[in-house]
Amino acid sequence: MEHRAAHGMPDRMSDPVILWFRQDLRLxxxxxxxxxVQEGPVIxxxxxDDQAPRQWKVGGASRWWLHHSLKSLDENLREKGSRLILRQGNCIDQIVQIAEETGARRVHALHHYxxxxxxxxxxxxxRLELCLHDGALLLPPGAVRTGEGNSYRIxxxxxxxVMEHMPPAxxxxxxxxxxAPGRWPKSDSLDRWGLSPTxxxxxxxxxxxxxxGEAGARANVAAFLDQVADYDRARNLPSLEGSSRLSPHLHFGEVSPAYVWRRVAGAPGDATTFLKELIWRDYAHTQIWAMPAYGSENARPAFDAMPWRDLREAGADFKAWKTGRTGYPIVDAGMRQLWTTGWMHNRVRMIxxxxxxxxxxxxxxxGARWFWDTLVDASYANNSVNWQWVAGSGVDANIFSRIMAPLTQSGKFDAADYIRAWVPELAHxxxxxxxxxxxxxARPSDYPAKCIGHREGRERALAAWRGIRP
Structure with missing residues (x-):
C-alpha cells in the first residue's frame, strides 16, 4: 500500500527522486x-538524526550494527550503479537540503511507527511530496481491528x-x-560518524x-531453516543455538518480515511458534502506534503508584545486575552475554x-534503558512492550504476582552449559x-554472594504489588 501526500508531480520523469532509508536497510x-526506480534517477x-528521537536515539550497541549495515548497503547500491548519501542532523532539514541541491521534489520511504x-x-x-509504502511489518497497524473497530490490545x-491475512505477498x-542522478549531493564519511567504538x-x-547487512540477514534465514522443526523446544534452552538470531536483521530492516515468513513457513516442520513471534513483532508495533509513550509510561496507570526503590538506595544492586554480579548464575550469564555480544537469549531476557x-x-x-543501549536489536516497540509484559504494567501482560524463580528456571531449561560459557568462575x-x-x-571466592535471597525478594515484591492493587 502506498500513502501519498501530493505537492505536484515532478515536471519531468528524469527529475531525481529521494529514497529515504531508515530501519529498512535492504534492496x-x-x-x-x-x-x-520506476520514476527515474534515485538518490x-x-x-x-539524534535530535528527533531525543532520549531514544540509537543506542551504543545498535550504533555498531548501524555502521556495518550502512557500509553493506552502500556496497550493494554501488553494485547497482548507485551509492548511499549520508547526512547527519535534523532529518527533515537534511532531506529538504538534498532536494534543493539536486532538484528532487519527491521522497519515497517505508512507513515506520x-x-x-x-x-x-x-x-x-x-515541505516535499512524500510517498510512504508498507513493508516494515507483516501488516501495518490498524489493518486488523476488533469487531468494534478498535485497535487490538490483546x-x-x-x-x-493477522493469521487470516497470511501468507504475505x-x-x-x-x-x-x-x-544515478546527473549530479550527486555531498555526503558525509561513515567512518567520521564514529558509530563503531575504537x-x-x-x-x-x-x-x-x-x-x-542484507547478505548476512539472508544467510541467517537460510541457516535457521534447518532448525525450524525443533524450534518450539530448542528456543527455550539457553545452552543450545535454538533461536533464530534474526531480531537485529529484522530491526534494521535488512530482510523483510514477509521474506522471513515465506522462507520459514516453507521449511520442514511446524513453524507455527516462530511465525507467532513474527506476529508478536507486529503486535508490539501496534501498541506503540496506539500509545506512542509506551517506552516511558505505564500502560496500566495503577503501576504509577508502585513503590519502586530509588536508585540512590538500589544503585549497588542495579550495578550488580548490569555487570552480571548478582549471585544468580543464570541472570549473571545473561547479562554478561549481553555486554559481550550485544544480544541475550530470549528466555534469559525474561528471567x-x-x-x-x-x-x-x-x-x-x-532495565529497558540499559537494554536499549546494549542490545544490537534494540527496537522501541519490542523492548518497551516486552519489558512492560514482564512488569505486569502492559496492556496484555504477565500478572505481577507471577514471579520467575531464576534458580528453578535455570534448572528447568538446562542452562548449565550456558552458565559455564558466560560465568567461567563456575565452569568447574x-x-x-x-x-x-x-x-x-560451593560458591567460589571470586563469585559474589546473592544480592538478595529469592524468598526475601519475592515477599518484598508481592508486598509492593498488594499496595497498588485496586
Whole structure:
C-alpha cells in the first residue's frame, strides 16, 4: 500500500527522486525502492538524526550494527550503479537540503511507527511530496481491528486476525539497476560518524557473532531453516543455538518480515511458534502506534503508584545486575552475554528482566534503558512492550504476582552449559550445583554472594504489588 501526500508531480520523469532509508536497510522486497526506480534517477539517503528521537536515539550497541549495515548497503547500491548519501542532523532539514541541491521534489520511504518517525513524516509532507509504502511489518497497524473497530490490545485475538491475512505477498526482488542522478549531493564519511567504538573497542567481540547487512540477514534465514522443526523446544534452552538470531536483521530492516515468513513457513516442520513471534513483532508495533509513550509510561496507570526503590538506595544492586554480579548464575550469564555480544537469549531476557523488576524492585524503565543501549536489536516497540509484559504494567501482560524463580528456571531449561560459557568462575561445577552454588556451599571466592535471597525478594515484591492493587 502506498500513502501519498501530493505537492505536484515532478515536471519531468528524469527529475531525481529521494529514497529515504531508515530501519529498512535492504534492496530486496523494498517497496519504496521499487517505486522510486520506476520514476527515474534515485538518490538513496540515510540521515543520522539524534535530535528527533531525543532520549531514544540509537543506542551504543545498535550504533555498531548501524555502521556495518550502512557500509553493506552502500556496497550493494554501488553494485547497482548507485551509492548511499549520508547526512547527519535534523532529518527533515537534511532531506529538504538534498532536494534543493539536486532538484528532487519527491521522497519515497517505508512507513515506520516509532513516535519520532511519525512526527518526522508529518513534518516532511509539509515541505516535499512524500510517498510512504508498507513493508516494515507483516501488516501495518490498524489493518486488523476488533469487531468494534478498535485497535487490538490483546495479543491472542490479534494473532488470529493477522493469521487470516497470511501468507504475505511474495517478496519482490531487488532491481537489477538503479539509475544515478546527473549530479550527486555531498555526503558525509561513515567512518567520521564514529558509530563503531575504537578506544576502547568494547564491541570487539560482536563481529564474531554477527554479520550485519542484507547478505548476512539472508544467510541467517537460510541457516535457521534447518532448525525450524525443533524450534518450539530448542528456543527455550539457553545452552543450545535454538533461536533464530534474526531480531537485529529484522530491526534494521535488512530482510523483510514477509521474506522471513515465506522462507520459514516453507521449511520442514511446524513453524507455527516462530511465525507467532513474527506476529508478536507486529503486535508490539501496534501498541506503540496506539500509545506512542509506551517506552516511558505505564500502560496500566495503577503501576504509577508502585513503590519502586530509588536508585540512590538500589544503585549497588542495579550495578550488580548490569555487570552480571548478582549471585544468580543464570541472570549473571545473561547479562554478561549481553555486554559481550550485544544480544541475550530470549528466555534469559525474561528471567533477567523479572529479577530486576521483582527481586530487586527496580523500575522496569531502568532495565529497558540499559537494554536499549546494549542490545544490537534494540527496537522501541519490542523492548518497551516486552519489558512492560514482564512488569505486569502492559496492556496484555504477565500478572505481577507471577514471579520467575531464576534458580528453578535455570534448572528447568538446562542452562548449565550456558552458565559455564558466560560465568567461567563456575565452569568447574557439575550440573547439580552450578545453578545455585551458594546453596551447596560451593560458591567460589571470586563469585559474589546473592544480592538478595529469592524468598526475601519475592515477599518484598508481592508486598509492593498488594499496595497498588485496586
Amino acid at each position: 530486496a522486497d523494498q517497496a519504496a525502492l521499487a517505486a522510486a 538513496p539517503v540515510y540521515v543520522l 516509532e513516535p519520532w518517525w511519525r512526527n518526522a513524516e508529518k513534518a516532511l509532507v509539509k 495479543y491472542t485475538p490479534f494473532a488470529r486476525a 511474495e517478496p519482490v526482488r531487488a532491481p537489477s539497476r538503479i539509475d 578506544k576502547p573497542d568494547w564491541a570487539r567481540a560482536f563481529s564474531r557473532d554477527w554479520t550485519p 533477567a528482566a523479572s529479577f530486576l523488576i521483582k527481586h530487586l524492585l527496580i523500575d522496569w524503565r531502568h 561445577l557439575n550440573d547439580d550445583i552450578i545453578h545455585d552454588p551458594e546453596a551447596h556451599d
